[in-house]
Amino acid sequence: MRQLCKGNVAVVKGAILAGCRGYYGYPITPASEIAEAAALYFPQVGGTFIQAESEVAAINMVYGAAAAGVRAMSGSSGPGLSLMQEGMSYLAGAELPCVIVDVMRGGPGLGNIAPEQSDYFAMVKGGGHGNYRNIVLAPASVQEMADFTMLAFDLADKYRNPAVVLTDGFVGQMMEPLDLEDREIQPPEKPWAVKGTPETRANFISSIYLETDELEEHQRRMEAKYMRAQEAEPRCEICHAADAEVLLVGYGIVSRVLLSTVEALRKEGVKAGLFRPITLWPYPSKALVEAAAKVQKVLVVELSNGQMLEDVRLALNGKVPVEFYGRVGGNVPSVQELQEQVLTRMAVAV
């Protein structure tokens, strides 16, 4: 049965259903409800919740729990994610699975707490040091906050790599119906984990590869798994694209506004379509190329100064004109505003 739930709380409910039993975090608006819900729920289901002394400590706690084979997570927003970057690099280097939620807010610096999508580069391109990737999922609804958190745990374990749920203040703060199945997922066996048992005594978690050739080999293996993920994991949602003349591209909360925009435009006779990446890494480039094959123009809309835009341009590689409209500072464009953007741009195009 459906229950009303905040996006941030849905993350925690999804995590618990996914068998996550370790939450390590530090409060920050607009992500604090994740920690609050975890503090309330985790101890009741035999899990661990610790309010860490900082996001630096939190991510290293996640590292520890992941090393012990537990599904573990943390959640934060921009400034906290900046502090976690070293730890995320270690997790990737040590091939430890975990889920990190970034409920994006306005930056740089302390910025503000209103929604932005300006951590795209940091999360999608890997804000820490070294050659690594995060798997990144972008929910746009409360239901998806739960569903994608669960999916993130599966992908993290499948690839033994951190997975990021990248969302924004609006999706985190809003309430919508949430439908959860009473079905707990049993996390996969992790024979590599260090558990302080005779069977795991020989196990060893580290990101150190002292010899140059060793480290190169390690990185080649990581690359290979990233290539497998690129083949198998891209996900997206496409609406009204079949006959579209203009394709609107956006993720997260923006995709919701874009859906309304597409519907409004169609009422006015403008054939608009929506392409919404669900995985930001691996980016659904192939699907985008197909969806954009027949359109006259692609318009990327973001709450940033043009970050995902680069991935759209890389995917389309000059085949279709790609334009950009971004709002920042916590402003979210309205349907009318986007309608106008499309109309003026299409008027020029036609």
Added chain:
Amino acid sequence: MANESVIGVTDPETKSEVKSEVSSEVKSEVSPQASNDVYEPIHSKSPVFYDLYERKAELQHQTHYCPGCGHGVAHKLIAEALQELGLQDKTIFVSPVGCSVFAYYYFDVGNVQVAHGRAPASATAIKRSCPGRIVISYQGDGDLAAIGTAEIVHAANRGEKITVFFVNNAIYGMTGGQMAPTTMVGQKSTTSPWGRRPSNEGFPLHMAELLATLEAPAYIERVALSDNKNIMKARRAIRKALEIQRDGAGFSFVEILSPCPTIWGKDPVEARRWVLDKMIPTFPLNVFRDRRPEIPAGNEPPQRPVADVLGITPKAEARDVSKPKHAHHFKDVKIKIAGFGGQGVLLLGQLLIEMGMREGLEVSWLPSYGPEMRSGSAHCHVCLSKERIGSPLISHPDVLVAMNEYSLRKFAHEVASGGVILYNGASLPADFSAPDVQVVSIPASEIADKLGSTKATNIVMMGALLEETECLAPGTALSVLEDKVKKLNLLEIDRKALTAGRLFIDEQAHIGAVSQPDGFA
């Protein structure tokens, strides 16, 4: 030569170990066989060490530590204690960043290597994940007392049931001799070339004393690897710290003053003497804490099935919330509710979406959050729709519920033409006008006040909203209120408030003060 002299000052027990563990290039010139001929090892290498250090690229029969390095001795003491206590199979060793970064080459236990300074954080989560196990955080002074100060203080303060071995050699060994937080006044390092000046670098940090100010730790001792007597004391302290963990008694911490001959530019004997003569006076050896702390458990969280905790009602048992047969004369309705914090603005929105959900609609609720609320005003966006909701953000609401004049003036212009404004006020401000929009004033605060609580103002407004727009059924409102309002007296007031709000609109319509809207037809 230097190495031989180390062996010269050790007792037979330590001697054999110094030879095998704290070996060096110099040592390696002597083959194991040859040394066996010369020395009769009284203790063989602890089985807690690997036979051969296979994780090492080369020279797998010896450690990477310099001759006379305290890390080798500390390793030996820890390995022996683990062996004596029979903990090898239960132990997880957390290696730091520093000269002991490769501790996992040696200890035949579960090994986790972690980021610089963060071992206590990682060890915390490892221990919480594997509660009955032995988790050791082994750290240098740069690692623990500089970059990781926060992590050690908080792990100790939480009373994590881990053991921390803190190797204080007053220097950054691994990176080649930079100043450590424990570098002593006047001591030269590559980053305190004139000797540590308190005026510039402050004083050495006394971590054992600092942690002893906390309530939670069970055991804190400082020992020194300066001479045989002190090494024996160190052995006892290390064993005791592990026993405390084994017994689940609390956080145990042993600071080990430790020679670093290489960086100090001393031979191993001089280095040990320097520990004795220079370090101990600065860092007095002492048992700073030895008690089994009484940690109050507090309110134990109940253990419940996941479905209960997450509020998942099994479909079979789902209470028959028979969807009220309300006719929704709209594709969607967008409602903005605004007012002061404390007027129940956000709650009113939540009640509406709960009702919408029960009536089988798609719903969304988007609040203002953060500083905006702190400044005293709050608003939320409510969408009710028969179809999937696109933007939950409303730029042009069909209905504005303005709980105060400020919100009326701030948001009236946003209302879609043909829309409705419901204003909590006896009458509209004289200078206010909103063309193309129907505005209804409802003295909701006064009505609620008369009913017994101004807190019910939002419910009066809800009644008005339902009557004015017919977007949701009053019956649903009642059942939602019955489920959500736990206090019976408040529920009674809310019931009356709902009715009063509806009646007010009814009467207005009756006397022709306002025309019926057709915005939702």
